[in-house]
Amino acid sequence: MTAEVLRREPPQAPADASSRGLAERVFRIRESGIVVVLALFIAVTAGLQHRFLSASNIQFVLVNTVIFALLALGETMVVVARHVDLSVGSVLGMSAYLSANLFGSHPGIPLPVVFLVGLGIGLGWGIVNGLLVAAGRVPSLVVTLASLYIIRGIDILIVGGGMVTANTLPSAFTDIPKETVLGIPYVAIVVAVVVAAGAYYLRSFRSGRDLYAIGSNPDAAKLAGIPIGRRVFTAFALSGAIAGVAGVLWAAQYGTVDSTAGTGYELTVVTAVVVGGVAIFGGSGSAVGAALGALLLATINSALYVLGISSFWDQAIAGFLLIFAITLDRVISVRLTEALRIRSSRRAA
Amino acid sequence: MGAGEMADDDAGAPPPPGAIALSLQHAAKSFGAVQALIDGSIELRAGEVHALLGENGAGKSTLVKILAGVHQPDGGTLTVAGREVTLHGPAAARAAGIGVIYQEPTLFPDLTVAENMFIGRQPLRSGRRIDQQAMRAEAAEIFTRLGVPLDPGRIARGLSIADQQVVEIGKALSLDARVIVMDEPTAALSASEVARLFDVVRTLRAQGAAVLFISHRLEEIFEICQRVTVMRDGRHVLTADLEGLTADDLVRAMVGRELERRSRGDQAAPGETVLDVSRLTREGVFIDISLTVRAGEIVALAGLVGSGRSEVARAVFGIDRYDAGAVKVRGKPLRKASPTGAMAAGVGFVPEDRRQQGLVMDMSVQQNVALASLGRLRRAGFIRSSSEHALAADWAARLAIKYGRLTDPVSMLSGGNQQKVVLAKWLSRKPAVLIVDEPTRGIDIATKAEVHHLLLQLARDGVGILMISSELPEVLLVSDRVLVMREGRLAAEFARADATEERIIAAGTGQATEPAAGQASGQAAGQATAERSEP
DSSP, rough: OHHHHHTOOOOOHHHHHHHHHHHHHHHHHHHHHHHHHHHHHHHHHHHGGGGGHHHHHHHHHHHHHHHHHHHHHHHHHHHTOOOOOTHHHHHHHHHHHHHHHHHSSSSSOHHHHHHHHHHHHHHHHHHHHHHHHHOOOOHHHHHHHHHHHHHHHHHHHHHOOOOOOOSSSOOOHTTOOOOTTTTEEEHHHHHHHHHHHHHHHHHHSSHHHHHHHHHOHHHHHHTOOOOHHHHHHHHHHHHHHHHHHHHHHHHHHHHHHHHTTTTTTTHHHHHHEEEETTTSSSOOHHHHHHHHHHHHHHHHHHHHHHHHOHHHHHHHHHHHHHHHHHHHHHHHHHHHHHHHHHHHHHHHH | OOHHHHHHHHOOOOOOOTHHHEEEEEEEEEEEEEEEEEEEEEEEEEEEEEEEEEOOTTSSSHHHHHHTTTTOOOOOEEEEEEEEEOOOOOHHHTTTTTEOOSSSSOOOTTTTTHHHHTTSSOOOEEEEOOOHHHHHHHHHHHHHHHHHOTTSSBBSTTOOOHHHHHHHHHHHHTTTEEEEEEEETTOOHHHHHHHHHHHHHHHHHHHTEEEEOOOHHHHHHHHSSSSEEETTTEEEEEEESSSSSOOOHHHHHHSSOOOOOOOOOOOOOOSSSSEEEEEETTTTTTTEEEEEEEETEEEEEETTTTTHHHHHHHHHHHHSSSSSSEEEEETTEOOOTTTHHHHTEEEEEOOOOOOIIIIOOTTOOOOOOOOGGHHEEEEEEEOOEEEEEOOOHHHHHHHTTSOTTSBBBBBGGGGHHHHHHHHHHHHHHHHHEEEESTTHHHHHHHHHHHHHHHHEEEHHHTTTEEEOOOOOOHHHHHHHHEEEETTTTEEEEEEGGGOOHHHHHHHHHHHSSSOTTTGGGSSSSSSOOOOOOOO
């Protein structure tokens, strides 16, 4: 692809082409950086504990990743537009309980309907968030922090002290995460395709690019006539809908759903997104990177478990990665700006 | 869509030069009680560069924003290419073929240059996907047409302001804009960048575009424009061919009266040295800078943009660190990198970018004025709004600041009045040394004269002033001594009597036609800064 682009370059451009090469190199490095860290983690852990690479553990990690990768896809759409959605954990929890509960109240309900219900619950909350942010012009941090608590509160009211237990769920449902194709969980493949499609949408469609533009410079987006409200609303609605679907998967994966399902997931998701190279102040990053970030966090989580290290370290390491990623992005951004500026000025001279 | 139709027009029959491309008649616009535009009219012809002149507050910006579709006028008619149009928003203005280039372009730093130009209307291929190749090719084609070597595939982050403007111009062209409005495009450009911009403007003109060009620099207007429209107090004053007009004619039309030329007059002999900078170096930025400013003296720091002038000022005031050298104020050494220390020692700093660095735009006029005096206004740890108000009212009166209420956000004031607020902020501290960086950038002519008068008045009151300025007439008008920087070094020093525009330019650009003739006669306290050899 790069070659094709280069071929169509005007002849006088070569001096400046190096600037682009630099920028692109940096971004490619940024994503391959995650892969390198991931590979290191896997290699070290596998070296210490062979069980880590067992089929069942790989499956476990992948299915765990699937839920966070989905959430990260929605979160990416929101974060590239310089917003944040903190309600995803609560939405996931409510969707998980209500959808799993359907099997008890409506025995024999078809699985697609259950997924649609989950999606609908998430979409509903996404629309509420989106309306408040886009039309009400309330900062998304405040809106989604509030809806995080509100949704969880309603969830607790609905669930009460009860829970859905795995034995009330049909095996067709709880088997979803266990079905594999060539040893790879079926859902992991589906979600990989969904994430790739999402990343492609963000990169190759006008409305997707608008989200990056909004996050890169909101004022300029307004002047450029981008329908900011509509785009931001859509991003929140999609993030909610995706969280709803993730909730159904969560129920299938864990079987037992009470009112605490998904608590704290929002922070893990934001961490995954940022570690995956999505700029926290919007404008750049990809859904694939965010999914890789989710995979990295899930791998670390599992590695610590397999190595018998306290799960306290899991959170500490996630926090460390977060700071590292943000610092790295900041440094890269500053250096890159500087480098591009110097190159531009040299060209001018 | 609209763009397609216009492209067809383009191919078929380009508008004949001289045809009326845009006409705005009797436009009015008020914001609350303020009538920003009372009777704004302008007529642009294809193939002309048309100057729009007026002091700050004359209604130029409002008129531009009406053309850009940002403001909707309360009255008046707008005709574009013979058709009456109503612009409901920026998108409508673009569809009508009007492109606006702002002084500080608003690009998306994370997106590519091509995408910045085509955002929201990227060329598509099957399935409504963006055709990256076509987009970049189209952008490249436009840059070729403009004769500028910009790579459409690089991200916009790091582009110079001049290049950012080129991207905006390219964006306007990609929209087949027949009318291009440039709102003070040269304010932040260096001389060579201005020259390049003018080449682009000439190309646009040759291709039949109508360009509306706004600038406070009259010499630029005479260089690039053919006709001029002057506005005053929200009204259209005159539209005429520039040929046969003089700068004085234009100034008279803008101000509505003869501008009294304040002469420098003879100053009292400068007093003791208040600012003593010796051998200041910040690696890679400026090297071995020594200068002094005495009480009652105005020292100008001239040189090209990027020669390190502002950086020296920032280091002296303690915003940036320096690697070697020393700064003394009234004989006492100043702590490195400590603006607080500099302020306590009696240094005031009016930065180059008043919006970003000089003011807190969302705070009120009085809060901004009081900002540097909070220590003095504090009673038991609290700031009383009444004492803030009294201080601000006093200084607003002294500097003749025009404002609605002192509690209005400072962002509501015009550029000139904002600059006066910055000055008031520092003057209320009674500084011994005042550093001003481009004190009149983007300020209209009458306010500019007031600022000059104010600086002279301050000097008479015994303040030592270090003034950075790119405007040589200003340098020559106001300063007692002129220091010229080039590539991070002091290149020359001239006494007032010896300073001429030619000499300053020669020293600043390194075309040393005459070896710094005036330096020996400067009243400089011993810093004979000879032409230094390059490393």
